[in-house]
Amino acid sequence: MNYRLFSLLVLGLLFSKSLIAQEVEQWGRFEKTFTAKATGNPFTEVTLTAELSNGYTTYSVAGFYDGKDTFKIRFMPPKTGKWRYKTSSNVAGLTNKKGEFTCVAAARGNSGPVRVSDMYAFKYADGTNYYPFGTTAYAWTHMGEETQEITLNTLKNSGFNKLRMCVFPKNYELVKEAPDLFPFEIKEQKKDADGKPYTVWNFDKFNPAFFQHLEKRIDDLNKLGIEADLILFHPYDKGRWGFDAMPNEVNIRYLKYLLARLSSYKNVWWSLANEWDYVKSKTVSDWDLLAKTVAQNDPYKHLCSIHGATATYYDYRKPEFTHVSIQDETPVQSPNAAAMLRHIYHKPVIADEVGYEGNLKSRWGRYSPEEMTYLVWNGVLGGTYVTHGECYMAAPTDTIFWAKGGMFKGTSWKRIAFLRQIVEAFPNPLSLSDVSRDNVTATAGDGQYLVYFGKQTNDSWLFNLPAKNSSFQKLTAGQRFKVEVIDTWDMTIQPDPQIFETASENDYRLYDKTLKKVRLPLKPYVALRITEIK
Amino acid sequence: MNYRLFSLLVLGLLFSKSLIAQEVEQWGRFEKTFTAKATGNPFTEVTLTAELSNGYTTYSVAGFYDGKDTFKIRFMPPKTGKWRYKTSSNVAGLTNKKGEFTCVAAARGNSGPVRVSDMYAFKYADGTNYYPFGTTAYAWTHMGEETQEITLNTLKNSGFNKLRMCVFPKNYELVKEAPDLFPFEIKEQKKDADGKPYTVWNFDKFNPAFFQHLEKRIDDLNKLGIEADLILFHPYDKGRWGFDAMPNEVNIRYLKYLLARLSSYKNVWWSLANEWDYVKSKTVSDWDLLAKTVAQNDPYKHLCSIHGATATYYDYRKPEFTHVSIQDETPVQSPNAAAMLRHIYHKPVIADEVGYEGNLKSRWGRYSPEEMTYLVWNGVLGGTYVTHGECYMAAPTDTIFWAKGGMFKGTSWKRIAFLRQIVEAFPNPLSLSDVSRDNVTATAGDGQYLVYFGKQTNDSWLFNLPAKNSSFQKLTAGQRFKVEVIDTWDMTIQPDPQIFETASENDYRLYDKTLKKVRLPLKPYVALRITEIK
Incomplete structure (x- = not known):
């Protein structure tokens, strides 16, 4: 040869x-x-x-x-x-x-990207239900490598399946670290009149290393089954780098470059902004333009929304937005208030900030773990989803998970993982059985209920359910049920030994025909899982 | 000569x-x-x-x-x-x-039509504030003359300044009376297969006498200072006359005729429908078309909205709708929930049905007068407006004010008139001082507060107000206030003898510098009017 x-x-x-x-x-x-x-x-x-x-x-x-x-x-x-x-x-x-x-064929653990399903809920592309139980670590990819690895390890051992995180670094009272990498090429380093150094960016040239690093982290999250709810703009720059105040021409070029790189990542979601209304350089029509840019340049139509400051609602009915992503405490004050947002927008609702568990001075960062857990339950009962965050700072060197990642110090995250198990065990997404009337009873289908008493402490519960059952069949006489008592804080599920059978409808509700009761622990945050026996 | x-x-x-x-x-x-x-x-x-x-x-x-x-x-x-x-x-x-x-020049008592003002509120055309305190008498113009006169007399002696009423007669369980006059010419009287008589209408020809009568009643309301919130379509026909299921060509002709006649009536508002979603013959695009027809044919752009069944929200951001007119109990469960609708729609919000005071079997018609009053207060604290209705039926011959007019039998109407006086005494419309955080404090400007404790019973109140004050100036140290204790049920206003002076901000709130308290009656439904002394 x-x-x-x-x-x-x-x-x-x-x-x-x-x-x-x-x-x-x-x-x-x-x-x-x-x-x-x-x-x-x-x-x-x-x-x-x-x-x-x-x-x-x-x-x-x-x-x-x-x-x-x-x-x-x-x-x-x-x-x-x-x-x-x-x-x-x-x-x-x-x-x-x-x-x-x-x-x-996709390997086990790969169910594809998450899509909107049945108006108010989500499914993976393969049809598996997806219920967002998210947490927040805005600037974790901008920290040192060690912190990033610790963050991934923390997430791995949690029950979270969504993470809110920023593309751009954060310059905020509690997050001052400059990242190793920046999204744009450095044109020159200058000093201002006071001798303070600042960077002039070449907005014409991206820094591929910055995006390669971001991609690696999104892939790392994917391996953990976590959706990256990627925040594309935010106001926490305050003149340090100027990424919040670039001309729209640059914003659009940045979005197109990011989308060309990242749209093929199955676990990416687009969050146009965090606290869009605090970005003083952009108007609502700027945001509309940027939202359209995302929608037009993403061949796969990943989930997309925009997030404002407290009680600032964007017009989420616009077609670019697949779901509602809000910051507001009010909707999670009661399941009915949460459900109101479903009725208004006809889209899935995620309360992506309702305040956080922590010990900060700011009132948005000092909920007790019980309160955080309670708010998540309220939202979930109302057929919406609520994002967790943790803001503990004992020493000034604390990373504060919400900001930089690191380790959890709180305790609500475990209860949220427990709630996720309960929700995922149901055949369908939850919604209130009898909207605007019954504020404690959610349904997940025919004969599938979750009752949550919130802060009420009751010694017993007279078996009774509403006749109305969301979009499912009305409850009728002669249906038989078992009841499990859930301690949402201690994370226990105790079956009640009795079998309950509905009598005829009595003033909009159905009771057990012999008026049986369930004995409850004299504690707040008790729930019931009620399942029909067929 | x-x-x-x-x-x-x-x-x-x-x-x-x-x-x-x-x-x-x-x-x-x-x-x-x-x-x-x-x-x-x-x-x-x-x-x-x-x-x-x-x-x-x-x-x-x-x-x-x-x-x-x-x-x-x-x-x-x-x-x-x-x-x-x-x-x-x-x-x-x-x-x-x-x-x-x-x-x-307009005579005294004529302030012109009501317009939207300052995004969330209303003013008459001459600039006078208008706060809607409405009630409901859907079919009053279709009753006998005597009942109509009694209704007018009842309204005259009430504090209501808006009335929800239907153009078309109502055929509903509690309202079966056929009116003397119909909007269309009768083509022929026929009998169906069962011998039951029915009318074939000539939809090409209106009955001027019907409209002349309606006009007279709208003028009668005008003399009483009452806005006619005229419901143009409704589902309560159930095949009897067919006015809910006319072809769109007829709907549009009817609207144009009505608007040609009535647009010049200064006290008319257009309510496209009551419970639009129960009108099975019409789609959302039909309603959009009808809303556009109204907007295009009203030279004066009277207030216009559309009203759904419980928790059915139309897209009130559409430009044809000047305000939000909803049926839902949830927003009036708390001032913050009511305020949420302001943040979402950026328009004035009227909860035109939240259930009614009465003794009906149906749960929407059996609130206690205390509950009705409480819900109205909640909505008003949240910067929205809530419509009253009364549904008492002791004998089968009762008119039930909500349906047919007649006389009031309830007692919330007096408390609502009392609230109206309080609201009208403020210089500006109310809004929550510290939205999504403080659920009891509304503001009507700098140094003008209304605090409402709802169902809470407190023996005293430590003087404290939020630092944030809606869109007005932040509260500062050294401001001096007087406090009046309002019993919203007994309708008394008692000044507290003390003078309060704010200390510096302490964790988002300002207390009296010597921590003075106000003694409260040990009752629910207590409010405070807090006024700066300048």
């Missing part, structure tokens, strides 16, 4: 191997790297898109420059089977590149 | 007299009648409009056929001075009719 023939054989083997090896899980990530000598500004002067088709559906995805003369396209295949791609570019070496890969 | 000359003189005098006599109050009603032999169907075949101008502003108003060969145009002049009109019609005898009148 001469050298030439040998080389051809090897090349042939490599080629066929590479064809065979190109397997990507459903909702996983196909990534293709191209090399081209970048002249001028490759972030702004090079266009790169790819069309991906399985013969039935075609996706158009934007590519992006990843530094060091490399360009990438990424794709999240929504269906198994063979997919072919073809690139288009204004650079000869990047255009008309073709190839294919095979999308194989 | 020969007869001819005399006639001319008389005619001349009459003519100049009529020119002089044509004086109309500002926001009063100019009406001009024209006679023309009506051929064909004058409701559908004759077009008549008029342009009215004072040289600066021109209004185009639709005329209407009022029966017996008479056609009318009506106009509500918004400004004093000389106004000229000119008609256009497809009938020679109605077109190009010209004339003028003088609009003179």
Whole structure:
């Protein structure tokens, strides 16, 4: 065999191997790297898109420059089977590149991205119910590596499946750390009139390393089954870096670059802003424009919302917003108040800030663990979702999980994990059985109830349920039930030994036909799981 | 003087007299009648409009056929001075009719129509504050004359300044009376297969007498200072007359005819529907169309909203709706819950049904007077408005004010009149001082507070107010206050003899500098009026 023939054989083997090896899980990530000598500004002067088709559906995805003369396209295949791609570019070496890969069935633990389902709830793409039980660590990716690893470990051992986190670093009273990496290239370091150093950014050039790091962390969360509720803008800059006050042209370029990189990450959600109304440089029409930019540049239509300061409600009926993401204490004061937001918006509702467990001086950061748990239960009873946060600071060096990640010091997180188990054991999402009337009874379907007494302390409960049962069938006489008593604080579930049978409707409610009662512990925060025996 | 000359003189005098006599109050009603032999169907075949101008502003108003060969145009002049009109019609005898009148200053008691003011509140056109304290008598104009007169007398002696009432008659369990007059001409009386008589309407022809009667009653309400919140469609027909299920072509013709007749009535509001979602023949896009029809055909843009069943929220952000008009118990469970609707809609909020005082079997019609009063106070504290209703039925012949009018049997109406006096004595509309945090303190400006303890029974109150004061200036140290203790049930206002002076802010609140307390009666439903002494 001469050298030439040998080389051809090897090349042939490599080629066929590479064809065979190109397997990507459903909702996983196909990534293709191209090399081209970048002249001028490759972030702004090079266009790169790819069309991906399985013969039935075609996706158009934007590519992006990843530094060091490399360009990438990424794709999240929504269906198994063979997919072919073809690139288009204004650079000869990047255009008309073709190839294919095979999308194989998702592995266990990969249920795809989360979607809105049944108007008020969520499901993974594979149809599995998803109930958001989130927490908050705004600037965790901007801390030292050790803190980031500790944060991941904390999350791993928690019951949270969503994390609110910022793309941009935070400059706030309780979070002053400068990150190692910034999203833009540094143009020059200057000093102001007082000799204070500041950075002039080259807003024309992104820093790929910043985004590579963010991507790694989003993948780390994905491995833990946690959705990254990514906050794209926030007001906590206060003139330090200026990322809250960039021109809209830069904002849009930033969003398009971020979306080109991140849309193929199945566990990403877009949160246009935290406390949008505190971002003084942007108007509502700016936010509308940015929301539209996100919607138009995300081929997969990941979940998207926007979050304001206390009691500041955006117009969540706008089509760009898949769900309501609010900061307000009022809706979690009672299940009915929470449910009101469902009736107004006809979308899933997440109260992404209702105040936090902690010991801060600020009133939003000093709930007792009992209070935090109570507010989460209220929201969940009302058919909405409530995000946790923890703000303990004993020493000035404390990371305060809500800000920087680190370790939990509180105790509500365990109770929320316990609640998550209860919610996930039901066949359907919860909603109030008899809206605006009965403030303690939620239903998860025919014969499936969760009653929560909140701060009430009762020695017993006369078995009774409302005749109305949300959108499910009305309760009728002769249905038989078992009752379990849930101590939401001590996290115990005790079955009551009795069997209950409904009598006929009596003034909108059905009682046990022999008026049986359930004995309750004389404590607050008691709940009942009531299940029909068929 | 020969007869001819005399006639001319008389005619001349009459003519100049009529020119002089044509004086109309500002926001009063100019009406001009024209006679023309009506051929064909004058409701559908004759077009008549008029342009009215004072040289600066021109209004185009639709005329209407009022029966017996008479056609009318009506106009509500918004400004004093000389106004000229000119008609256009497809009938020679109605077109190009010209004339003028003088609009003179409004008399005492005429403040013009009610408008939205300062986003969440209302003012009359002359700038006077208007706070809606409404009640409900859906079908009062369809009862016998005697009942109608009793109703007017009841309203005269009440504190209500708004009345929810239906154009169409009601066919409901508790209201079965057929009215003397119907809005459409009767085509024929038929019998169905079971021999039950029914009416076939000529939907092409209105019955002017029906509308003349309605107009008289709206004018009667105007004399009492009561706004007519006119319900244009409702579901309480159940196949008896079919007015809930007319084709949209008829709905639109009906609205245009009604608006041509009634837009010039200064005290009219448009309520597209009661319980719109129970009108099974109409979709949301039908309602949108009807709302647009109203907005486009009302030259004066009277207040307009739409009202659903319990917890059914329309998209009140649509521009046709000047305010939110809801049926829901939840927002009046607490002032903060009520305020949530302000933050969501950025419009004035009226809870037009939260259940009613009464003794009915239905749970929406059996609140105690204390409960009805409590719910109204909760809504008012939250910066919204709550409509009263009364549903007492001792004998089957009872009119039930909510349905047919008649006399009040309850006792909350007096307490609501008392609350109205308190609200009207403030310089500005109320809103919560510290939204989503403090659920008992409302403000009406700098140094103007209303605190309501609802069902709490307290022996005393440590003087303290939130630092935050809605959109007004923050409270500061050294401000001096007097406090009056209000018994909202017994309707007494007792001044506390002390003078209070704020110390510095302490954890979001300001206390009296010597920690003075106010002694309270050991009763529920106690409020405080707190006024700065300057």
